[in-house]
Amino acid sequence: EAGVAQSPRYKIIEKRQSVAFWCNPISGHATLYWYQQILGQGPKLLIQFQNNGVVDDSQLPKDRFSAERLKGVDSTLKIQPAKLEDSAVYLCASSAGTASYNEQFFGPGTRLTVL
Amino acid sequence: SQQGEEDPQALSIQEGENATMNCSYKTSINNLQWYRQNSGRGLVHLILIRSNEREKHSGRLRVTLDTSKKSSSLLITASRAADTASYFCATDANTGKLIFGQGTTLQVKP
Incomplete structure (x- = not known):
């Protein structure tokens, strides 16, 4: 079974630029999540x-x-304009249902660096 | 807002030893989940324990939940180098969404 796909894997931009991330969930999963994970923290x-x-x-x-x-x-998740504090990994996840007990499957993430 | 707080922040053990990490939370929950994150496989769901359960096992993993103390523990027995990762607890505080803690970084030395 194919997992959650994300692209790009890495992105470096300057502040005030715009950026977009793409996610393709697991086939048939109705629920899709976007999380932000700042270095040293859990996903939000x-x-x-x-x-x-x-x-x-x-x-x-x-x-x-x-x-x-x-x-x-x-x-797709878009940031416009980007700020330095947006540097993080952006994770996409999908699950079969909306309830929290439905297992969430995560993609590899997009690591964004804002300079 | 941070619902779950893991303890310790970092843990280093030898292969074959057991690893215990704890999670404390602030409000009542529907369920608590543990996730593992490493560079190879990303963030992966390990185990879910519901608020009316006290203990759950999955392979070498044992999770306990004490709702009176608002805390949970994850025990990994007979650790392997491949268990090296960050471990996060995530809680559903009756909102339907998960709130992750800051994680425990586990290093298992061969």
Whole structure:
């Protein structure tokens, strides 16, 4: 079974530039998550989708971050403009359902460095 | 906000020894989960324990949960070099979403 795919794996940009990350979840998984993991910390949920609808985006900095999941499959996360503190690994995960007891499967992440 | 706090932050042991790491949390939970993260396989779900369970086993892993103390422990028995990783607890504080702690870094020396 193919896992969660993410691209790119690494990205280096300068502050105030924009960047986009892509995620392809496990086939059939209705729920998709984007997490931000700053070095030395645990992942922090940014946004959760159920199919193509947003379930929770309470911790998404909406002035600069946006995410979409058109057609309820692939998802993109965008940062515009980027700040130094956005340097982190951005993890995408998917699960079969929205309840927290549904196992979440994580992709390899995109490591973003903002200079 | 940080719900789970792992202890210790770092742990170094010899292969074959047992490793114990702890997680404390602040509010009541539906379930608590443990994840492992290393450079090879990324973040992987290890085990879930529900709030009405006290102990759970999976292979060399043993998880306990004490809701009265709001704490959990993860025991890895007969550790191997391949167990070297960061271990995170994640809690669902009745919100449906997981909040991860800062993790324990485990090094197993061959």
